[in-house]
Amino acid sequence: MPLTMKKQGDRLSVLLRGDIDHHSALPLRNAIDEAISRTRPKTLRLDFSEVTFMDSSGIGLVLGRYRNISTYGGALELSGLSLRYLKIMRLSGIEKIAKIRGGDESAKATK
Amino acid sequence: MQKPQNEMKLIFKSLSINEGFARVAVSAFAAQKDMTIEELNDIKTAVSEAVTNSIVHGYKNSIGDIYITCGIYNNNTIRIKIRDKGCGIEDIEKAMEPMYSSLGGDRAGLGFSVMECFTDRLKVSSKPGKGTTVILEKKVSIKC
Numbered sequence: 675m676p677l678t679m680k681k682q683g684d685r686l687s688v689l690l691r692g693d694i695d696h697h698s699a700l701p702l703r704n705a706i707d708e709a710i711s712r713t714r715p716k717t718l719r720l721d722f723s724e725v726t727f728m729d730s731s732g733i734g735l736v737l738g739r740y741r742n743i744s745t746y747g748g749a750l751e752l753s754g755l756s757l758r759y760l761k762i763m764r765l766s767g768i769e770k771i772a773k774i775r776g777g778d779e780s781a782k783a784t785k
Numbered sequence: 786m787q788k789p790q791n792e793m794k795l796i797f798k799s800l801s802i803n804e805g806f807a808r809v810a811v812s813a814f815a816a817q818k819d820m821t822i823e824e825l826n827d828i829k830t831a832v833s834e835a836v837t838n839s840i841v842h843g844y845k846n847s848i849g850d851i852y853i854t855c856g857i858y859n860n861n862t863i864r865i866k867i868r869d870k871g872c873g874i875e876d877i878e879k880a881m882e883p884m885y886s887s888l889g890g891d892r893a894g895l896g897f898s899v900m901e902c903f904t905d906r907l908k909v910s911s912k913p914g915k916g917t918t919v920i921l922e923k924k925v926s927i928k929c
């Protein structure tokens with residue numbers, strides 16, 4: 675599975691890796707949802723710094739996980755988004771519901 | 786539009802594993818035209834959206850063929866046609882509205898918005914029961 679998960683206190687951090695498209699999104703979704711229901715984090719952080727490609731399936735993945743954790747009051751954080759991924763994410767207005775942590779926006783701008 | 790300088794055609798099955806193949810194949814062909822990595826990634830992203838739509842919506846639970854034609858033109862334009870013989874779209878205008886999706890689950894309804902955002906021209910034609918054709922055009926700059 676192209677992801678690594680870490681539970682630190684109340685936070686579940688998920689490092690996503692590789693391409694996020696419709697094909698890869700389903701196993702990612704299942705793994706993250708399973709970890710959410712098992713650990714009930716106050717904050718879910720999705721880290722995109724190792725993502726090599728993303729299309730609108732990435733937005734769906736994020737919005738779906740937001741719906742999942744917000745049913746019991748959890749918050750969502752996104753990190754490691756390149757300018758390109760940020761541009762895609764912003765089409766959904768995600769910045770209104772998730773905290774977007776600065777980090778390395780310029781370094782991966784070409785992805 | 787004049788004749789392309791160069792052109793390629795692809796036919797492949799509507800299996801989700803081919804989403805990655807299709808966008809990489811098109812970008813590998815388009816890359817013979819000088820352009821920035823940004824522009825090449827714009828093309829990859831838009832192609833991925835159109836191909837995914839043919840797989841997820843066009844052919845739904847069945848498997849059919851997806852046809853891609855990619856042309857490189859003298860005026861620094863890349864033109865990509867993605868066609869399926871799937872279920873077609875009843876109301877194209879509604880389908881292209883941001884956040885509209887006929888499927889629930891994790892579909893954001895932003896595929897067409899992404900295609901619009903990353904290309905210079907998007908044309909969708911469709912006939913219910915016959916299939917859908919998406920044409921994407923991208924003007925590319927000459928890399929310095």
Ligand SMILES: Nc1ncnc2c1ncn2[C@@H]1O[C@H](COP(=O)(O)OP(=O)(O)OP(=O)(O)O)[C@@H](O)[C@H]1O
Binds near residue numbers: 731871872880
């Ligand atoms: N090739 C196609 N065949 C049939 N219907 C299509 C096709 N492409 C798009 N549609 C219709 O247009 C709608 C909008 O497409 P769009 O790509 O914008 O959103 P989506 O695929 O539903 O979600 P997302 O792309 O964000 O995962 C789809 O929900 C579907 O009803």
Ligand SMILES: [Mg+2]
Binds near residue numbers: 897
């Ligand atoms: Mg789509």
